[in-house]
Amino acid sequence: MLESIYLREHREEAEQRLTKRNIDAKALLDTARDLDDVRRNTQQDLDARLAELNLLSRTIGDLMKSGKKDEAESARATTIELKGRTATLKDQLDAAEKALQDHLCTIPNAPHSKVPAGRTPEENVTVMQEGAIPELGPDAKPHWELGEDYGILHMDLGVKVTGAGFPVYSGQGAKLQRALIAFFLDKAIEAGYREYIPPHMVNAESAFATGQLPDKEGQMYHATVDGLYLIPTAEVPITNLYRNDLLEASALPIKMVGYTPCFRREAGSYGAHVRGLNRVHQFDKVEIVRIEKPENSYAVLEEMVEHVKGLLRTLELPFRQLLLCGGDMGFSSAMTYDMEVWSAAQQRWLEVSSISNFETFQSNRLKLRVKGDDKKNRLAHTLNGSALALARIVAALMENNQTPEGIRIPKALQPYTGFAMIQK
RNA sequence: GGAGAGGUGGCAGAGCGGUCGAAUGCGGCGGUCUUGAAAACCGCUUUACUCGCAAGGGUAACGGGGGUUCGAAUCCCUCCCUCUCCGCCA
Numbered sequence: 001m002l003e004s005i006y007l008r009e010h011r012e013e014a015e016q017r018l019t020k021r022n023i024d025a026k027a028l029l030d031t032a033r034d035l036d037d038v039r040r041n042t043q044q045d046l047d048a049r050l051a052e053l054n055l056l057s058r059t060i061g062d063l064m065k066s067g068k069k070d071e072a073e074s075a076r077a078t079t080i081e082l083k084g085r086t087a088t089l090k091d092q093l094d095a096a097e098k099a100l101q102d103h104l105c106t107i108p109n110a111p112h113s114k115v116p117a118g119r120t121p122e123e124n125v126t127v128m129q130e131g132a133i134p135e136l137g138p139d140a141k142p143h144w145e146l147g148e149d150y151g152i153l154h155m156d157l158g159v160k161v162t163g164a165g166f167p168v169y170s171g172q173g174a175k176l177q178r179a180l181i182a183f184f185l186d187k188a189i190e191a192g193y194r195e196y197i198p199p200h201m202v203n204a205e206s207a208f209a210t211g212q213l214p215d216k217e218g219q220m221y222h223a224t225v226d227g228l229y230l231i232p233t234a235e236v237p238i239t240n241l242y243r244n245d246l247l248e249a250s251a252l253p254i255k256m257v258g259y260t261p262c263f264r265r266e267a268g269s270y271g272a273h274v275r276g277l278n279r280v281h282q283f284d285k286v287e288i289v290r291i292e293k294p295e296n297s298y299a300v301l302e303e304m305v306e307h308v309k310g311l312l313r314t315l316e317l318p319f320r321q322l323l324l325c326g327g328d329m330g331f332s333s334a335m336t337y338d339m340e341v342w343s344a345a346q347q348r349w350l351e352v353s354s355i356s357n358f359e360t361f362q363s364n365r366l367k368l369r370v371k372g373d374d375k376k377n378r379l380a381h382t383l384n385g386s387a388l389a390l391a392r393i394v395a396a397l398m399e400n401n402q403t404p405e406g407i408r409i410p411k412a413l414q415p416y417t418g419f420a421m422i423q424k
Numbered sequence: 425g426g427a428g429a430g431g432u433g434g435c436a437g438a439g440c441g442g443u444c445g446a447a448u449g450c451g452g453c454g455g456u457c458u459u460g461a462a463a464a465c466c467g468c469u470u471u472a473c474u475c476g477c478a479a480g481g482g483u484a485a486c487g488g489g490g491g492u493u494c495g496a497a498u499c500c501c502u503c504c505c506u507c508u509c510c511g512c513c514a
Contacts, residue, residue, distance in 0.1 A: 047483040057495040061442045079494045
């Protein structure tokens with residue numbers, strides 16, 4: 001959620017930035033301004049009345065003590081009128097605050113100036129591409145066929161146990177998952193991240209704070225009896241570790257990493273492009289999260305990208321880096337890079353990481369601040385990125401590394417898997 | 425799930441209807457003293473919103489929400505959480 005004070009003091013800039021999302025920024029911001037004006041006027045009015053009331057109450061106390069009962073009684077009568085007025089104003093203020101809040105919730109984050117304008121994924125900018133595209137023979141198979149052939153991935157068993165989109169891994173396939181998770185975690189820890197194992201369910205406050213509610217309500221599994229949501233990403237519980245915190249500047253940077261399964265309903269997306277592991281309801285992911293001073297956040301974003309590139313290089317996967325255009329960016333992000341790996345049998349790029357700077361969009365909802373040098377406390381910047389999402393990495397590894405002898409495991413991963421080849 | 429106790433500032437811990445944003449101690453910051461440090465002493469030490477160029481002012485906050493009252497950290501209701509005991513259980 002954007003700060004109303006930012007919208008008030010940097011109206012022009014906000015409008016320019018927001019326009020990149022192909023939305024009617026002017027109308028949204030005009031409404032925000034009007035609602036904010038109402039809120040402030042109401043508050044000023046209320047505060048003034050309350051000040052009067054406080055003064056009167058103190059006077060009554062004094063009068064009572066000095067035994068001037070009559071004067072106290074008449075003062076009391078006055079307060080009753082005032083009280084009615086303040087009650088009305090309080091209701092109005094609550095309504096005004098809610099109206100402003102509800103409206104601000106509908107405004108997406110303002111894209112950074114470097115974000116290209118654009119409407120569709122076609123307008124994303126390819127920043128770089130690296131790694132040799134493997135040439136597979138004509139009998140190359142997509143990962144879901146390989147998974148069956150080798151007996152390591154069973155989409156049908158998932159259907160039996162749960163439903164479509166819940167993969168079951170077994171044998172070397174299961175070990176490969178575990179190896180990747182351990183590998184990604186170790187690399188992040190090496191890079192200075194502290195590992196967390198967070199809850200896999202969160203309450204509504206947490207889901208709101210990182211931006212999943214109300215924007216993506218339908219995308220989360222909801223345990224309605226207890227009012228909890230299955231996490232769609234570790235970003236939610238890990239970022240919320242710092243909800244309602246006021247940090248010393250010296251506490252930053254905060255670098256966290258966590259592995260969790262991720263649950264996504266993915267309502268409405270079916271078809272050829274979602275076969276196998278391409279899009280599933282449950283997948284494993286290692287997520288890195290940063291809490292930073294505003295002036296550092298964009299340098300940190302690049303640093304996180306470099307970390308992910310390092311992982312992809314080590315896994316010997318061809319990859320490319322995309323800078324998302326305004327129209328394709330997530331609701332909460334100010335700037336997002338997507339990392340995609342080439343899946344050789346499907347002949348397509350698969351998104352395996354999304355790295356974003358949220359600036360103060362999340363921290364405003366989180367109420368996550370940093371103490372300033374002067375008296376001013378500022379909202380921190382939050383960032384996060386997948387490092388990495390497993391299911392599609394597994395898909396690409398299987399497809400790209402298929403050989404007549406079996407599926408080759410990248411060298412760096414072999415100490416984790418304990419084998420160099422997946423075989424029948 | 426049942427019974428009981430409790431939730432106050434960074435921490436510990438008073439307050440139990442009026443001048444309490446809140447005693448006191450610890451911690452932290454600044455100062456005096458000292459060659460330096462410690463000790464001692466003095467002062468300061470929450471946050472949000474809002475008005476103001478600023479200095480500074482106003483309002484709110486004692487787990488969350490609601491109520492009683494001219495006035496609530498203090499009384500009442502409700503929800504949440506923590507602790508103890510019992511039950512259940514990986």
